Amino acid sequence: MTKKKAFRHLLRVGDLTREEILHVFGRAEEIRTDPGRFRDRMARETVGLLFEKSSTRTRLSFEAGIHQMAGDTVFLGGESQLARGETIEDTARIMGGYLDMIVIRTFGHDRLERFSRASPVPVLNGLTDSHHPCQALSDFSYISRIFGTLKGIRMAYVGDGNNMAHSLIEGAALLGVDLVLATPTEYRPDPQIIREAEEKTLANGGSVVWTSDPLAAAKGVQVLYTDVWTSMGQEAESTVREQTFRGYQVNRELVEAADREVIVLHCLPAYRGKEITAEVLDGPRSHVFPQAENRLYVQKSLMLFCQGKE
Ligand code: CP
Numbered sequence: 085m086t087k088k089k090a091f092r093h094l095l096r097v098g099d100l101t102r103e104e105i106l107h108v109f110g111r112a113e114e115i116r117t118d119p120g121r122f123r124d125r126m127a128r129e130t131v132g133l134l135f136e137k138s139s140t141r142t143r144l145s146f147e148a149g150i151h152q153m154a155g156d157t158v159f160l161g162g163e164s165q166l167a168r169g170e171t172i173e174d175t176a177r178i179m180g181g182y183l184d185m186i187v188i189r190t191f192g193h194d195r196l197e198r199f200s201r202a203s204p205v206p207v208l209n210g211l212t213d214s215h216h217p218c219q220a221l222s223d224f225s226y227i228s229r230i231f232g233t234l235k236g237i238r239m240a241y242v243g244d245g246n247n248m249a250h251s252l253i254e255g256a257a258l259l260g261v262d263l264v265l266a267t268p269t270e271y272r273p274d275p276q277i278i279r280e281a282e283e284k285t286l287a288n289g290g291s292v293v294w295t296s297d298p299l300a301a302a303k304g305v306q307v308l309y310t311d312v313w314t315s316m317g318q319e320a321e322s323t324v325r326e327q328t329f330r331g332y333q334v335n336r337e338l339v340e341a342a343d344r345e346v347i348v349l350h351c352l353p354a355y356r357g358k359e360i361t362a363e364v365l366d367g368p369r370s371h372v373f374p375q376a377e378n379r380l381y382v383q384k385s386l387m388l389f390c391q392g393k394e
């Protein structure tokens with residue numbers, strides 16, 4: 085196989101520099117406003133989607149984006165030989181022989197890292213237990229579009245210190261966002277990810293702060309973000325989690341504590357009455373549907389970036 089030219093994997097937000105992210109965002113805006121200009125950019129290419137967890141948005145936005153750029157897709161769910169014990173490395177080499185790029189949704193982040201090390205083509209993280217970079221990057225691009233900037237934007241994340249929280253932390257630290265995370269103490273984000281982020285804020289501005297107090301976190305923020313209390317793969321813990329997270333709901337009280345112009349974001353799927361009330365999710369401050377649509381534009385841009393296409 086001779087398809088090796090310079091390419092990049094995207095495993096986590098922290099793989100990118102601030103300049104690279106801003107470049108991806110700029111291209112995403114061009115794609116959003118003039119999609120026709122990009123309609124042949126993936127002609128004669130085939131992208132594989134290897135998903136070991138459920139998905140609506142990620143699968144559809146990648147597949148639609150690839151088709152819109154004249155590429156083809158092949159979806160592989162739980163029926164692959166991986167489920168029967170074929171190694172990750174063998175799977176990566178085989179898939180890389182047939183495909184031009186691979187999007188993976190899996191459990192442990194180490195599975196994705198092992199896959200990417202063996203893959204001869206770009207690998208994009210479509211979500212692992214620890215990171216969801218395509219979602220977070222899309223969300224920062226959306227915030228930038230709404231507010232015209234990211235530097236100095238005040239943002240609160242309320243809920244579980246999960247994959248979504250980790251990717252938002254890494255993005256905030258690169259993009260100069262002031263991010264406060266409010267989670268129960270036993271569900272705080274990975275301290276190592278926070279430490280690395282704090283170091284990056286020294287160069288880029290912004291801040292990353294953890295608290296257990298959701299109301300204090302929401303005070304005066306321009307962006308209020310939440311995610312499910314029970315992520316995919318944690319279903320056995322859902323009863324305990326619902327009790328622990330009860331005080332970490334995005335509701336009217338938190339919205340009223342925030343800035344008057346606050347936008348409420350949620351990566352979705354949402355569970356009304358749990359991590360967010362129906363009143364807020366379906367209310368005037370909610371931007372969750374245009375937020376979800378933005379995945380299409382940013383991921384098209386990310387794919388071109390990972391393939392080294394100008
Ligand atoms: N937000 C997100 O990644 O949604 P899906 O799980 O539907 O892909």
Ligand code: NVA
Nearest residue numbers: 246311315316351352
């Ligand atoms: N934290 C959630 C995000 C879903 C898009 C999960 O991993 O299930």
